[in-house]
Amino acid sequence: MTPTQRTRTYWLEHAWLDTHVEPGVALEVTDGTLTAVRTDVGTPPPGAEILRGLTLPGLANAHSHAFHRALRGTVQVGSGTFWTWREIMYSFADRLTPDTYHALARAVYAEMALAGITAVGEFHYVHHAPGGTPYADPNAMGEALIEAAAEAGVRITLLDTAYLSSGFGQPPNVHQLRFSDGSADAWAERCSLLKERDHARIGAAIHSVRAVPADQLATVARWAAERGAPLHVHLSEQTAENDACRETHGCTPTRLLADHGVLGPRTTGVHNTHLTDEDIALLGGSGTGTCMCPTTERDLADGIGPAVALQAAGSPLSLGSDSHAVIDLLEEARAMELNERLRTRTRGHWTAAALLRAASADGHAALGRPEAGTLETGAPADFTTIALDTVRTAGPLPRLGAETAVFAATGADVRHTVVAGRHVVRDGVHTLVPDVPQALARAVADLRS
Numbered sequence: 228m229t230p231t232q233r234t235r236t237y238w239l240e241h242a243w244l245d246t247h248v249e250p251g252v253a254l255e256v257t258d259g260t261l262t263a264v265r266t267d268v269g270t271p272p273p274g275a276e277i278l279r280g281l282t283l284p285g286l287a288n289a290h291s292h293a294f295h296r297a298l299r300g301t302v303q304v305g306s307g308t309f310w311t312w313r314e315i316m317y318s319f320a321d322r323l324t325p326d327t328y329h330a331l332a333r334a335v336y337a338e339m340a341l342a343g344i345t346a347v348g349e350f351h352y353v354h355h356a357p358g359g360t361p362y363a364d365p366n367a368m369g370e371a372l373i374e375a376a377a378e379a380g381v382r383i384t385l386l387d388t389a390y391l392s393s394g395f396g397q398p399p400n401v402h403q404l405r406f407s408d409g410s411a412d413a414w415a416e417r418c419s420l421l422k423e424r425d426h427a428r429i430g431a432a433i434h435s436v437r438a439v440p441a442d443q444l445a446t447v448a449r450w451a452a453e454r455g456a457p458l459h460v461h462l463s464e465q466t467a468e469n470d471a472c473r474e475t476h477g478c479t480p481t482r483l484l485a486d487h488g489v490l491g492p493r494t495t496g497v498h499n500t501h502l503t504d505e506d507i508a509l510l511g512g513s514g515t516g517t518c519m520c521p522t523t524e525r526d527l528a529d530g531i532g533p534a535v536a537l538q539a540a541g542s543p544l545s546l547g548s549d550s551h552a553v554i555d556l557l558e559e560a561r562a563m564e565l566n567e568r569l570r571t572r573t574r575g576h577w578t579a580a581a582l583l584r585a586a587s588a589d590g591h592a593a594l595g596r597p598e599a600g601t602l603e604t605g606a607p608a609d610f611t612t613i614a615l616d617t618v619r620t621a622g623p624l625p626r627l628g629a630e631t632a633v634f635a636a637t638g639a640d641v642r643h644t645v646v647a648g649r650h651v652v653r654d655g656v657h658t659l660v661p662d663v664p665q666a667l668a669r670a671v672a673d674l675r676s
């Protein structure tokens with residue numbers, strides 16, 4: 228994306244300043260960065276862009292598989308488990324090409340911008356042509372995603388994912404051949420060709436302990452460490468994975484990752500659902516983050532992870548829409564709290580401020596952007612405005628805007644999204660992708676046919 232090359236002023240009717248709602252705030256933006264934040268600005272300065280409602284730092288979607296969006300609404304009939312859902316998911320993965328994936332991801336990332344998301348962590352594992360033959364550009368699929376994010380006006384951290392085996396000691400199955408580079412060394416060689424750019428960071432991922440053999444985990448961890456890059460891993464989403472890991476290695480997946488140097492403050496475990504007390508201590512004690520994906524976890528009947536205990540042990544929390552059954556970070560934030568209420572039959576596990584931090588600053592940090600997620604001088608000019616005058620949000624006092632945003636608003640209440648100083652969503656309309664619903668419908672139809 229091309230940042231705005233001149234100074235522009237935004238006047239915020241209300242702004243979330245990490246701890247409280249502040250009325251009348253002026254932001255100055257130069258070259259995509261916040262260069263001044265002034266409070267007590269009762270009336271909009273001349274020439275300022277006026278943002279009515281509550282402006283939050285841009286939201287971070289820390290876990291995405293863009294192509295799963297094609298499954299929305301198609302896997303809700305009949306019984307089943309994560310594993311039966313996965314078979315249908317693979318049937319869509321089989322059909323992706325760099326062109327169709329670009330079209331779908333552009334539409335999905337535009338949907339994210341409409342929901343106030345300014346950065347996405349794309350956990351990307353569909354690397355090669357069906358059967359496993361590399362494309363002429365071995366990163367054609369990853370490049371398609373990076374380009375799609377640019378066209379949709381959002382930042383991306385491409386978490387290029389090592390996926391080498393079907394299960395412990397099992398080669399990739401027919402669907403998974405296109406995910407595999409053959410070895411962690413070959414994965415690293417391909418990833419090293421990817422270049423960062425203004426809107427795109429490159430990170431690493433281990434699909435799971437079942438998809439990367441134990442003796443190759445350290446190669447992926449080392450690649451990320453050498454670059455100071457984020458490293459994500461699906462962790463203990465399913466009890467079957469825990470059982471198979473114990474059978475093969477005599478330990479939990481978390482212990483296996485710890486023993487191979489995967490845990491640490493740049494690492495994020497995604498889901499972290501079925502953990503032992505020792506696992507929680509290992510994750511928290513090493514500063515490894517936790518990305519909760521509550522709408523996906525409930526959609527796939529995964530279970531409820533111990534997010535309260537993880538955070539108390541030292542694991543920062545982030546949020547992701549993962550399978551995109553819905554794309555709404557406000558819903559993810561409130562679902563984390565509401566799940567905990569149902570489980571414990573008590574309320575108030577997180578404040579709205581803490582939930583917004585997970586949806587923003589800590590999510591951006593998990594994606595290798597610790598400078599983002601706050602409205603402070605020097606931060607990137609990434610922010611989103613929630614309308615406080617819709618049927619869902621009208622009524623509460625503006626000073627309760629954070630509670631209103633987290634516990635009542637939806638992505639449909641997002642009025643503006645600004646990324647690197649550029650107005651990507653204005654008055655609820657995407658400025659770069661003219662008709663997002665139509666773009667989604669076309670891209671999904673192309674994959675169905």
Ligand SMILES: [Zn+2]
Pocket residue numbers: 290292350461497549550
């Ligand atoms: Zn996932």
